[in-house]
Amino acid sequence: MRRERDDSEDIARVRVFIDHWEFSLSWQIAYSGFTRRKLTASDLENAQVESQKIEWKLLPDIILEHLDEVEYIKDSPKELRNVDVYASARNSGNQKADNDFRNWLEKELDPLPGFEVYHFPRKKLKRSVQCKGCGASLDRPELEKGLKTKMACDLLSYAVEDLYDIGVLFADDPELSPSVLCVQEIFDKKIIHIGLKSRGQTLRSAAWGHVLLNDLMKDLFKPHDFGNKRTRK
Amino acid sequence: MRSRAGRPSRVRVFIDYWNFARDWYSIHERQPDKNMDWAALPAAILEALDRVPLLRSTRKELRAVKVYTSLQPPKDSGFDDLDEEEKLGEERRLNDWFQNDLDQLTAYTVDITPRADDPLQCDVCGHRNSHFVEQGVDTKIAIDLVALASSDLYDIAVLVTNDSDLVPSVQCVQDSLDKLVLHLGFEDIETEVRTAAWGHLFIEGMFADIVRTSERPYS
Numbered sequence: 020m021r022r023e024r025d026d027s028e029d030i031a032r033v034r035v036f037i038d039h040w041e042f043s044l045s046w047q048i049a050y051s052g053f054t055r056r057k058l059t060a061s062d063l064e065n066a067q068v069e070s071q072k073i074e075w076k077l078l079p080d081i082i083l084e085h086l087d088e089v090e091y092i093k094d095s096p097k098e099l100r101n102v103d104v105y106a107s108a109r110n111s112g113n114q115k116a117d118n119d120f121r122n123w124l125e126k127e128l129d130p131l132p133g134f135e136v137y138h139f140p141r142k143k144l145k146r147s148v149q150c151k152g153c154g155a156s157l158d159r160p161e162l163e164k165g166l167k168t169k170m171a172c173d174l175l176s177y178a179v180e181d182l183y184d185i186g187v188l189f190a191d192d193p194e195l196s197p198s199v200l201c202v203q204e205i206f207d208k209k210i211i212h213i214g215l216k217s218r219g220q221t222l223r224s225a226a227w228g229h230v231l232l233n234d235l236m237k238d239l240f241k242p243h244d245f246g247n248k249r250t251r252k
Numbered sequence: 253m254r255s256r257a258g259r260p261s262r263v264r265v266f267i268d269y270w271n272f273a274r275d276w277y278s279i280h281e282r283q284p285d286k287n288m289d290w291a292a293l294p295a296a297i298l299e300a301l302d303r304v305p306l307l308r309s310t311r312k313e314l315r316a317v318k319v320y321t322s323l324q325p326p327k328d329s330g331f332d333d334l335d336e337e338e339k340l341g342e343e344r345r346l347n348d349w350f351q352n353d354l355d356q357l358t359a360y361t362v363d364i365t366p367r368a369d370d371p372l373q374c375d376v377c378g379h380r381n382s383h384f385v386e387q388g389v390d391t392k393i394a395i396d397l398v399a400l401a402s403s404d405l406y407d408i409a410v411l412v413t414n415d416s417d418l419v420p421s422v423q424c425v426q427d428s429l430d431k432l433v434l435h436l437g438f439e440d441i442e443t444e445v446r447t448a449a450w451g452h453l454f455i456e457g458m459f460a461d462i463v464r465t466s467e468r469p470y471s
Binding site: 148150151152153155157158164165167168169171172173175176179180193194195197198201205206 | 372374375376377378379381387388390391392394395398399402403416417418419420421424428429
């Protein structure tokens with residue numbers, strides 16, 4: 020939705036960009052902190068499936084509430100325009116769970132109001148690598164193809180078309196720093212990074228402001244997962 | 253492409269170095285002394301653009317050639333088999349060539365991305381193997397394509413890469429920012445970038461101008 024920018028009392032248009040895997044991983048780490056459960060390697064592997072526990076439909080309101088606590092922008096009225104989720108389903112070895120997850124992305128997450136899910140296939144590299152210790156063939160992880168460039172391109176192209184004022188970024192990859200700096204310096208947009216304190220430092224430094232994911236956590240559980248969940252107004 | 257009232261069309265060239273070099277090596281496998289004459293490339297591109305039917309009548313002016321690279325040669329170059337000291341030596345040599353030769357050619361800028369270690373642990377013996385990957389080169393090209401177009405700093409982009417990750421940015425600058433993107437690559441290597449781009453050039457048509465015979469460095 021484009022609009023004329025000559026009104027000084029404009030509502031700040033908020034657009035959210037979520038790297039699904041990185042957000043899921045951070046959420047899983049934060050979740051284990053809240054539930055005081057020791058995180059295992061398989062918990063991290065299952066982060067994408069576990070992400071279905073997140074209260075996605077509450078996410079837009081939660082983000083807006085927390086933006087109202089960020090210095091310098093807390094007094095501006097805000098309006099959420101879109102939540103873009105960039106996902107690349109991993110093959111966990113459990114085919115049913117993987118299929119269920121893809122269905123969930125397509126049939127539950129994408130139809131939520133304001134949500135748009137972009138799905139990127141993963142690619143296995145053809146060239147094999149041998150272990151320098153024993154010569155065994157190493158299993159190279161599948162790589163997501165095109166997700167980061169699509170995110171970088173969208174951050175930039177929506178800014179070029181003046182489709183947002185505040186970009187909220189759930190991602191940790193420093194690859195996105197140049198696009199963050201570009202939209203801030205050239206297009207006068209504000210990027211707010213949301214993530215764990217222990218991850219995504221480069222992106223958090225590049226961003227205009229940040230909110231720590233831990234501050235959102237208490238609102239992001241489903242009631243059966245977290246007994247003390249606050250009732251939303 | 254917007255008319256610029258008689259002024260020449262500004263051309264920018266974007267090159268993903270290792271993506272291009274891999275194809276170059278595979279095409280010239282049987283002639284390892286066949287090297288690329290980087291200094292001759294910009295003029296060869298302008299000449300090739302003059303042969304594109306809808307661009308024939310437009311005057312063209314080269315603005316910049318930007319080469320995006322990392323100090324991470326392709327896997328089949330044997331780089332991974334070197335020990336750490338040899339790797340450092342090779343990296344220094346590459347860095348020296350990128351900065352003191354290629355970058356100093358007229359109109360060229362080289363953007364070097366540091367390589368990132370993404371170690372692989374062996375399931376059999378537990379050994380932690382260094383595994384370096386090129387990270388961020390494609391996003392840098394995507395950003396420059398869009399950001400320079402939005403600041404109206406070129407009219408024609410010549411894109412030298414087969415990385416399909418760049419398709420959204422190609423579509424964006426063509427559809428929203430009214431720029432022309434031409435893919436430059438090898439005729440036999442099919443790529444989604446060529447399909448997405450407004451037009452294309454084949455590098456084989458430039459061989460007479462840009463292939464030189466010399467001892468083969470990474471160039």
